[in-house]
Amino acid sequence: MRDAVLTARRIVVKVGSSSLTTAVGGLDSDRVDALVDVLARARGAGTEVVLVSSGAIAAGLAPLGLTERPGDLARQQAAACVGQGLLVARYTASFARHGLRVGQVLLTADDMGRRAHYRNAYRALSQVLAMGAVPVVNENDTVATAEIRFGDNDRLAALVAHLVRADLLVLLSDIDGLYDGDPRRPGAKLLREVRGPEDLRGVEFGGAGSAGVGTGGMVTKVEAARMATAAGVPVVLTAAPHAADALAGRETGTFFHPTGDRGADHLLWLEHASSPRGTVQLTGRAVHDLAQGRGPLPAEDVTRVEGHFVAGDPVELVDEDGRLVGRGLASLAGQELALIRGRSGRAVVHQDDLVLLPTGARAELPAQVRRRVSVRIRPAHESGQPPSPVQELRQPSTG
Numbered sequence: 001m002r003d004a005v006l007t008a009r010r011i012v013v014k015v016g017s018s019s020l021t022t023a024v025g026g027l028d029s030d031r032v033d034a035l036v037d038v039l040a041r042a043r044g045a046g047t048e049v050v051l052v053s054s055g056a057i058a059a060g061l062a063p064l065g066l067t068e069r070p071g072d073l074a075r076q077q078a079a080a081c082v083g084q085g086l087l088v089a090r091y092t093a094s095f096a097r098h099g100l101r102v103g104q105v106l107l108t109a110d111d112m113g114r115r116a117h118y119r120n121a122y123r124a125l126s127q128v129l130a131m132g133a134v135p136v137v138n139e140n141d142t143v144a145t146a147e148i149r150f151g152d153n154d155r156l157a158a159l160v161a162h163l164v165r166a167d168l169l170v171l172l173s174d175i176d177g178l179y180d181g182d183p184r185r186p187g188a189k190l191l192r193e194v195r196g197p198e199d200l201r202g203v204e205f206g207g208a209g210s211a212g213v214g215t216g217g218m219v220t221k222v223e224a225a226r227m228a229t230a231a232g233v234p235v236v237l238t239a240a241p242h243a244a245d246a247l248a249g250r251e252t253g254t255f256f257h258p259t260g261d262r263g264a265d266h267l268l269w270l271e272h273a274s275s276p277r278g279t280v281q282l283t284g285r286a287v288h289d290l291a292q293g294r295g296p297l298p299a300e301d302v303t304r305v306e307g308h309f310v311a312g313d314p315v316e317l318v319d320e321d322g323r324l325v326g327r328g329l330a331s332l333a334g335q336e337l338a339l340i341r342g343r344s345g346r347a348v349v350h351q352d353d354l355v356l357l358p359t360g361a362r363a364e365l366p367a368q369v370r371r372r373v374s375v376r377i378r379p380a381h382e383s384g385q386p387p388s389p390v391q392e393l394r395q396p397s398t399g
């Protein structure tokens with residue numbers, strides 16, 4: 001039995017498109033009902049449940065006469081627009097069989113990236129839970145543009161687990177866990193437990209699943225598990241039909257053990273959810289001092305400032321070669337910092353407002369996951385533009 005599952009009072013459950021829909025048939029009511037039965041049982045036993053459900057785009061395909069997931073954003077938006085309504089209507093009817101209400105929560109990256117919006121989302125979700133309803137969360141795909149998308153709900157689910165301070169994240173897919181190689185290849189072995197990045201060394205990833213409606217494949221799930229476990233949230237990854245076992249604490253799928261503790265709220269947000277408004281380049285000495293825990297960061301150690309940010313905004317910190325070092329909350333506006341950089345002792349970022357990249361842990365992640373982690377932390381203000389030299393240098397060199 002998995003104690004961390006049995007003691008969890010608030011859980012986030014994420015289900016993928018491939019577990020709810022098919023490209024040709026749209027939503028599969030039996031599979032929705034089977035999942036809802038499990039979640040309703042957990043709710044009945046006093047566990048608060050937040051459901052992060054994919055499936056909007058897949059559910060909208062058939063009603064719009066599409067036979068496969070379109071490659072262009074406009075038709076994906078249209079499919080999501082039609083499919084999200086159908087998806088939530090289906091959940092509403094299905095939870096109603098258990099006397100439970102659902103509430104739809106559609107999030108954009110901006111809702112997470114801005115601190116005030118993040119707090120607002122926390123307040124709203126907490127209230128829905130306190131009133132006994134089940135929030136059904138998805139990305140707001142109809143209005144999300146290519147540049148500002150979360151892109152995959154595995155990552156969104158990890159962010160929601162941080163946001164609502166969940167005790168457990170359950171990822172339900174069409175596969176019964178993480179394999180050491182593409183499970184379609186003979187001989188691939190299921191990993192029952194992952195204790196840290198070292199257990200992921202040598203793991204290989206194939207593409208998304210067979211139904212043709214999943215998006216991220218296993219890479220995004222491992223990334224989500226990394227984000228959750230680093231903040232002290234254990235993760236169970238298994239197939240949707242095994243949801244009952246997973247929530248009952250039985251050994252199913254892959255269990256990712258926590259690798260860190262939940263830090264201060266604003267640092268968790270800063271590291272994973274914030275949209276940096278600028279970039280601050282540091283001297284080698286400053287990077288060294290930060291790594292030794294010596295702060296605050298003085299303006300004299302800043303060599304370059306990019307972006308339009310005000311005091312309190314998140315910024316990326318990069319080293320002399322443009323490699324990402326961490327993120328901080330600026331204590332000065334970018335314009336002011338540009339004037340005094342290199343020659344003032346004023347603090348640019350305080351020690352308490354700083355997160356450094358765990359470079360050692362990152363180095364142990366499989367190359368595909370590392371690459372994704374780096375791409376994800378691209379500053380929002382640069383999105384949609386060709387990568388700057390800073391960004392190019394930031395991509396890991398291997399893989």
Ligand SMILES: Nc1ncnc2c1ncn2[C@@H]1O[C@H](COP(=O)(O)OP(=O)(O)O)[C@@H](O)[C@H]1O
Nearest residue numbers: 016017018173179206208209214215216217218
């Ligand atoms: N190493 C691996 N272990 C398990 N599954 C993998 C691996 N590499 C690729 N996959 C694929 O990832 C798929 C799940 O991802 P995806 O289709 O995006 O599902 P979902 O819709 O649940 O998010 C599986 O069906 C499997 O074929």
Ligand SMILES: N[C@@H](CCC(=O)OP(=O)(O)O)C(=O)O
Nearest residue numbers: 017054055056057152153215
């Ligand atoms: N937000 C999208 C799903 C994106 C996504 O991550 O899908 P999946 O890989 O099936 O979990 C939708 O509802 O269609």
